[in-house]
Amino acid sequence: MMKGPGERNCTCRKDYMGDGMTCKSNVMQELRNRELTSFFYSVLWSDAYFLQGRGPYTVFAPNNKALKKAEYQKPENKESNAALVLYHIVSCRILMPEDLMQPRNLTTLSGETLTISYWEGSIYINNKAKVVYSDQESNNGIFHEIDTVLIPPSFQKLNGMNKSASLPDLKDVANEHGFKTFFKLLEDTEVMERVQDRLHQPVTLFLPTDSTMAALPQEQKDFLFGLQNRAQLKEYLEYHVLHDMKMQSAEMIHFSSMKTLQGSDVSVSCVGEDKIGELYISDKSCRIVKRNLKFNGGLVYGIDCLLTPPSLGGRCDQKDTVDITMPCRYCAVTVSSDCPSISKPKSIQRCDLPRCFSSVNAGCQSVCTMVIWKPKCCSGYYGRDCLE
Template sequence: MKFISKNLKLLTVFLLVLGISACSDDDDNNIPTSTTVVDVAVTNGFTSLAEALTRANLVTTLQGVGPFTVFAPDNAAFQALLNSNPAWNTIDDIDIDLLTTVLKNHVVVGSTIPSSAISDVGVYTNVDATGPENNNLSLYARNNSGTVEINGGDGTTTAPRNGADVTFADQNADNGVVHVINKVLLPPTIIDMALANPEFGSLVASLTTDGQPDFVSTLSTANGTSPAPFTVFAPTNAAFQALLDSNMMWNSPADIDTALLTAVLEHHVLAAQNVQSVDLVQNGTTSPVTLQGQTINIILPGTNGNIADVVDGAGNDAGIIAVDVQTSNGVIHVVNAVLLPAS
């Protein structure tokens, strides 16, 4: 069993954070005190979070004006993080750059998001952590039958995920709100974000169909390692259903010829490119080459309610309906039709 630190060290960090929070009171007792998101964390006894924030020099930042939405891992969540790596016995053993990125992955800067704003459809927002091309990472929050799940929740014993569940919501501060979560949120990959949103269930089923390449491993490749980063055009469940309905022999992705399904899936991926919407030719056409080898055309502005129009390799029309779901190893754009290569 690993321990986050000795009790004496935790007490020292805890008192340090308390001291920073209270120092302004000693300067002028007539100045009204405020409760920050750091104070909320300290009050709730999150000593591990306090230690991590202190080491990463983020305490003063989170005592700023904000507003902030902080997803605060409890002490057990930090202990589980340490247990996941045999080289990590204390917070001090985690690389400081990694620790800082992980902590910023829990902080939304510039807005206060109450749990009531998180619906069963789910919402995307950006956190303070950054990924490829220094773009802010995305966070996906969804109310799943009363449980607010972050980046897909923590899953089940048989199907674990890399997200977390909110266990105690809406701890309000003067500069934001804190939601307590039961796992530390690591920067998500393309696969993590595909698993998080049930709207991509058919895409995940296709990627993991028997006979397909190991798309999960490929699309989990760390940024900076070939062929990452990726740009993925992710069809919705309705888009996949329309594809299945186009052939009376197709009732599921498994019914599609293996080589054809591979070509179709690869036609949705750009390798070694993190193409956000701002990187596209504005008022014109961008024509990237897909992993499958053929070109797609992306036209801005879009028509018929699309953010952008897409013409696939077979000459069919599709639309981009949501953009810039940024992950640690690429970006996802949502499309309303499955893109088909030329036969």
């Protein structure tokens, strides 16, 4: 192509993008090009290689001076370093400087929140760290250089962990983070055996919080916890398990679907402008509220709903009881129970024996009670399959 005097035509190589003057690689490479070496090596130690991947990501990168400040407490182990790094990364959006000039909250990859403010011509994070430089957009995101390290709320606890400590088991994670109710259901079924089976590990679990389980309608609890509905409960539980994968929060949005142990698919996606960085499951009504909780068999994510397998729909089948009156017999005949095996004895009442010469009410008959379930959809679910 012809060029005039003083003009040049720049073409970026594969996997780079440019503005006609400068070519940009991925965010991870651009951190290195900016010589933000201290934070770059923290990223490497945390295994955050996803910053070379698809994105989009917005990274708030502390400069080398920030990591040399006297008040900065260095990570003592890999877990606290990973929490620190993830707290500086927001997925789902490339936030340009102009996007940060209005007050807003951002959810980081650690699941914890950053507060953005703007005053006197400068952008501040958590009212403490100042943006001193903003890079151009790269092929998977952007970074903003900041003058202070951001410390996540979870840092101190993680930093106090013994470097040689082994990962907790699932029960410890459930007790500490509030998943006791759902964990007990896993324990009461063979689903726990499959979760702990090394053949299926590592696993990724979406566990409803105790408050979520407590808030379920009583009719749905009755259905789920009824012994006669164990097959359906098993499907519910297995729908919360991804087997043979340890899915990081930065990666799961790039999968259009993920196969659960139950057999149906789930997906994770971002939402709109008012909740940047938050992740939702499937229909965007179920929010991931806790992230990256490691245990010795994989990863746990806390969610604020009970996921409903498509094969079941939102079922709240209603329990009812029916009395069955058995045939009249001689009262002198001793029987432990003539009720059917699917029922329980309720009472014995007098009856007329089918003989013309017998006196009135000379016989006895058992009254048995049987539990039946009437098909019913939970509130907000409709049709034969109780779908939304």
